[in-house]
Amino acid sequence: MSFASDRLEGAPSVWRRLIARQEVAVLVCLLALLVFFSVSAENFLSTRNITNVLGQASLALIAGIGCAVVFISGEVDISIGSLLATVAVPLIVVMNDTNSLFLGISAALVVGLAVGMINGFLCAYVGLNSLIVTLGMMFVLRGGVYLYTGQRAIADEAGLDSFIALSDGRLFDVLPYSAVIAIVLLAAFAYVLRYRPFGRQVYAVGGNSEVARLAGYDVRRIKFACFVISSLLATCSGIILAARVGSAQHIAGLNFEFQVVAATVLGGVSLSGGIGSLGGMALGVLILQFLSNGLRSLDLPTEWQLVITGLIIIAAVSLDEVKRRRAHGD
Amino acid sequence: MTEILRTGASGRTSLASLTGSGQGVLGILLVVLCLGISAAAPQFYSEANIIAILRQCALVLIVASGMTMLVIAAEVDLSVGASLAFVGCISMAVLNATGSLTLGVLAALAFASGVGLVNAIVVTLFRVNSLIGTIGTMMLLQGGVYLFTREAVQNHHQLASFTALGAGYAGPVPIPLILAVAIFAVCAVTLRFTTIGRYLYAVGANERAVRLSGIRSARLKLVAFVVTGLCVGVAGLILASLMNAGQPTAGRGFELTVIAAVILGGTSLSGGSGSLIGTLLGVLVLKVIDNGIIILGWNQDLQMVVPGVVIILATYFDLLRSRHHAR
Numbered sequence: 001m002s003f004a005s006d007r008l009e010g011a012p013s014v015w016r017r018l019i020a021r022q023e024v025a026v027l028v029c030l031l032a033l034l035v036f037f038s039v040s041a042e043n044f045l046s047t048r049n050i051t052n053v054l055g056q057a058s059l060a061l062i063a064g065i066g067c068a069v070v071f072i073s074g075e076v077d078i079s080i081g082s083l084l085a086t087v088a089v090p091l092i093v094v095m096n097d098t099n100s101l102f103l104g105i106s107a108a109l110v111v112g113l114a115v116g117m118i119n120g121f122l123c124a125y126v127g128l129n130s131l132i133v134t135l136g137m138m139f140v141l142r143g144g145v146y147l148y149t150g151q152r153a154i155a156d157e158a159g160l161d162s163f164i165a166l167s168d169g170r171l172f173d174v175l176p177y178s179a180v181i182a183i184v185l186l187a188a189f190a191y192v193l194r195y196r197p198f199g200r201q202v203y204a205v206g207g208n209s210e211v212a213r214l215a216g217y218d219v220r221r222i223k224f225a226c227f228v229i230s231s232l233l234a235t236c237s238g239i240i241l242a243a244r245v246g247s248a249q250h251i252a253g254l255n256f257e258f259q260v261v262a263a264t265v266l267g268g269v270s271l272s273g274g275i276g277s278l279g280g281m282a283l284g285v286l287i288l289q290f291l292s293n294g295l296r297s298l299d300l301p302t303e304w305q306l307v308i309t310g311l312i313i314i315a316a317v318s319l320d321e322v323k324r325r326r327a328h329g330d
Numbered sequence: 331m332t333e334i335l336r337t338g339a340s341g342r343t344s345l346a347s348l349t350g351s352g353q354g355v356l357g358i359l360l361v362v363l364c365l366g367i368s369a370a371a372p373q374f375y376s377e378a379n380i381i382a383i384l385r386q387c388a389l390v391l392i393v394a395s396g397m398t399m400l401v402i403a404a405e406v407d408l409s410v411g412a413s414l415a416f417v418g419c420i421s422m423a424v425l426n427a428t429g430s431l432t433l434g435v436l437a438a439l440a441f442a443s444g445v446g447l448v449n450a451i452v453v454t455l456f457r458v459n460s461l462i463g464t465i466g467t468m469m470l471l472q473g474g475v476y477l478f479t480r481e482a483v484q485n486h487h488q489l490a491s492f493t494a495l496g497a498g499y500a501g502p503v504p505i506p507l508i509l510a511v512a513i514f515a516v517c518a519v520t521l522r523f524t525t526i527g528r529y530l531y532a533v534g535a536n537e538r539a540v541r542l543s544g545i546r547s548a549r550l551k552l553v554a555f556v557v558t559g560l561c562v563g564v565a566g567l568i569l570a571s572l573m574n575a576g577q578p579t580a581g582r583g584f585e586l587t588v589i590a591a592v593i594l595g596g597t598s599l600s601g602g603s604g605s606l607i608g609t610l611l612g613v614l615v616l617k618v619i620d621n622g623i624i625i626l627g628w629n630q631d632l633q634m635v636v637p638g639v640v641i642i643l644a645t646y647f648d649l650l651r652s653r654h655h656a657r
Binding site: 122126127128129133135136137138139140141142144258261262271301303304305306308309310311313314318321322 | 461467649
């Protein structure tokens with residue numbers, strides 16, 4: 001017990017310095033990107049453009065929190081892209097039926113919760129490989145949406161102002177509500193991860209689940225909670241996306257999981273668990289989003305965005321790896 | 331059917347390690363599926379239908395053969411779907427320009443193995459986690475193929491030999507199936523009976539130990555990536571031939587089907603264990619399900635749901651079985 005707690009107290013001080021360095025590197029990348037585009041692209045640095053990008057980034061930011069939490073606990077969840085499309089269906093259908101945003105969102109959250117609990121049960125309690133389970137879930141959910149919708153979009157017929165405000169509305173006419181939600185969630189979860197017992201337990205479980213178990217943590221319950229958090233946050237992204245497109249699209253969130261995973265790893269969250277922070281993840285998301293926005297304002301064809309994003313991901317992760325090896329003296 | 335099961339069984343006796351990969355479960359699953367579907371729809375066993383199933387298996391099996399080697403070496407390649415589309419476009423463009431099948435095939439294989447080489451360099455030299463690194467190359471290729479061509483590269487050369495590659499028959503057997511069996515056999519023999527194959531298992535199981543015993547693990551992984559690339563090249567040619575065009579949008583989600591088949595076949599994503607027989611069973615199970623859904627007249631969207639459930643169930647049974655063994 002004392003051995004384990006020594007480790008847990010000793011580990012963050014070493015890691016925190018390392019993590020700080022990684023985040024600084026990502027931050028420098030982001031700043032360099034901002035400087036480059038504000039010089040080369042007109043209107044890039046306008047308030048309007050910056051807040052727009054934040055609004056667009058909110059989907060990946062919110063789902064990215066869950067992705068990062070699951071990664072830190074030493075598991076993966078790649079079902080989030082399909083979940084984005086799945087939760088939009090109960091949201092829109094219930095809203096069309098009842099004209100109530102509250103009921104619609106509740107229905108979406110219930111579905112998200114159920115998916116998270118199934119993922120969590122299979123991975124944490126049954127002990128299946130999370131990549132396989134969530135890969136299977138990804139197929140099941142996407143197929144389920146195809147089945148239900150018959151591969152046609154279900155339009156929002158209620159047209160509730162509060163629902164439309166989720167995509168159009170801006171706080172003080174400046175910051176889109178979706179970005180506000182993302183920032184609030186980000187702050188809350190960053191606080192929990194760093195300062196609350198649950199957060200520290202997630203790091204402990206991801207760093208070394210055997211040690212965490214011996215220290216008396218309920219490893220399975222913690223991992224279960226991480227999967228539920230991931231699904232619920234992806235549900236929030238799904239609701240915002242549905243508001244943005246004004247319908248439940250069967251192809252919504254296609255490849256979304258890849259973008260989020262890439263941004264999360266770009267931000268220094270390790271796939272092997274125990275390492276990383278939400279700040280890093282957020283910087284990773286912002287880099288990719290500003291990159292795509294900046295390239296668009298340079299009038300480059302959208303295909304170049306994919307190419308350059310791919311290159312940046314490889315470059316950033318390989319730099320990260322070089323740094324990590326140097327730190328280990330390997 | 332029986333042949334497949336027999337090879338599975340003989341594999342188990344010759345190699346004790348294979349008992350750990352759950353092929354028994356898959357074999358039983360396959361038999362149950364075949365019996366169940368044929369009970370409901372007798373036309374399942376018609377020659378035409380069996381050939382149709384095997385033809386659909388071919389494309390997945392070719393790429394899954396390479397992917398199995400890669401996953402055994404504890405790496406994965408998510409760029410195969412994007413690469414598949416790109417290969418089709420390039421081979422069709424080269425064929426249109428030169429009118430020579432040899433040059434078209436060479437271009438496809440060179441490009442696809444080049445992609446494998448780039449993946450290998452990213453993973454071994456830059457030490458990028460292959461899951462992320464190949465997401466990067468996937469994006470590169472998806473963007474690249476649209477820069478190369480925005481619409482399908484149509485078949486302007488009308489070479490009969492190229493059409494035969496995907497749609498032709500040698501006797502009653504479709505040519506893609508022959509290619510798939512040949513590639514499968516080569517990969518299976520390599521994995522089981524050659525030094526490289528045994529080293530691939532070792533690299534996947536414990537790379538550090540392998541490096542310390544003087545084996546160049548990076549080079550082995552490079553071989554696995556390039557072999558996977560070559561497999562994608564062959565599959566891309568077949569697909570382009572079948573569609574009679576190079577489609578930049580082809581191959582969406584193909585990587586997931588391939589990986590699902592490999593995992594279903596009992597190859598562990600953490601490396602070091604698995605077999606090609608398992609992968610073959612995995613491909614067969616997935617494609618028999620696909621076929622069953624069609625001939626039973628069910629909603630085709632179930633083709634996504636059912637494999638998802640099957641993947642999870644198969645891993646669950648595998649887990650139960652390995653726990654039973656451990657006891």
